[in-house]
Amino acid sequence: MNTVRTVSDTKKDFYLAFPKPVNQVYRRVVDELLVEVHLLKVNQTFVYDAIFALGFVTTFDRFTVGYKPETDRFAVFHALCSALQFDSDRIRQDATTLSDLATRSPNEIKTLLTNLDSGINLEPLSGQLRTIANKENFKYSRLLGVGLYALLEISDPDDVADSTKREEVLKLVGETLKFGSDRLLKDIDLYRSNLDKIEQARQMIADMVEAERKKRAQKEAASISAATTESSNETTETT
Numbered sequence: 001m002n003t004v005r006t007v008s009d010t011k012k013d014f015y016l017a018f019p020k021p022v023n024q025v026y027r028r029v030v031d032e033l034l035v036e037v038h039l040l041k042v043n044q045t046f047v048y049d050a051i052f053a054l055g056f057v058t059t060f061d062r063f064t065v066g067y068k069p070e071t072d073r074f075a076v077f078h079a080l081c082s083a084l085q086f087d088s089d090r091i092r093q094d095a096t097t098l099s100d101l102a103t104r105s106p107n108e109i110k111t112l113l114t115n116l117d118s119g120i121n122l123e124p125l126s127g128q129l130r131t132i133a134n135k136e137n138f139k140y141s142r143l144l145g146v147g148l149y150a151l152l153e154i155s156d157p158d159d160v161a162d163s164t165k166r167e168e169v170l171k172l173v174g175e176t177l178k179f180g181s182d183r184l185l186k187d188i189d190l191y192r193s194n195l196d197k198i199e200q201a202r203q204m205i206a207d208m209v210e211a212e213r214k215k216r217a218q219k220e221a222a223s224i225s226a227a228t229t230e231s232s233n234e235t236t237e238t239t
Contacts, residue, residue: 017079053094055147106155
């Protein structure tokens with residue numbers, strides 16, 4: 001009899017693959033991805049596709065900007081994929097395939113996302129979007145939503161930057177893919193808000209590190225100045 005893996009199993013596998021402490025700024029991001037994707041995968045309706053892969057990779061990459069050392073950032077991603085039983089190379093490649101497609105054909109991508117009947121055929125995206133739209137009781141996920149949003153960011157950054165236009169296009173995407181737009185809109189708003197928060201946290205830590213560096217430099221300069229003055233005074237007294 002197959003035993004369903006638990007969240008604890010997944011977390012244990014992650015820390016076996018990455019035994020070092022995760023940088024405190026990014027610990028919550030990693031933990032939430034582990035739990036979220038684990039719960040998705042144990043659901044029998046979950047289907048992996050390149051849009052999900054793009055959402056997963058985009059979320060990890062955006063939320064771990066600045067992770068030091070960079071080699072640990074790569075190791076965390078690999079451990080995350082291993083614990084979730086994904087092939088890290090494949091998920092990266094699938095995400096890159098879609099992002100490259102959006103870069104090459106931005107107008108067609110936006111049209112396809114908002115009108116599946118446009119006659120545009122861009123594989124593998126076209127087939128995956130039709131599968132979503134035609135599947136009864138499709139299992140929407142936040143990471144799939146982020147993947148769709150990432151495609152829009154690449155294909156039409158100006159509209160995505162404008163809150164009114166962004167809401168309009170996301171509503172069209174939700175209607176086109178037949179899973180509705182309410183959760184998609186909420187997920188993207190939260191995603192954008194959390195990106196701002198983690199950027200603020202990174203900046204605060206960077207400011208603290210810089211302030212500490214300046215403080216040490218000032219102390220060192222004061223020590224050198226004091227030593228120089230003392231040495232000069234001793235020389236004067238000798239002469």
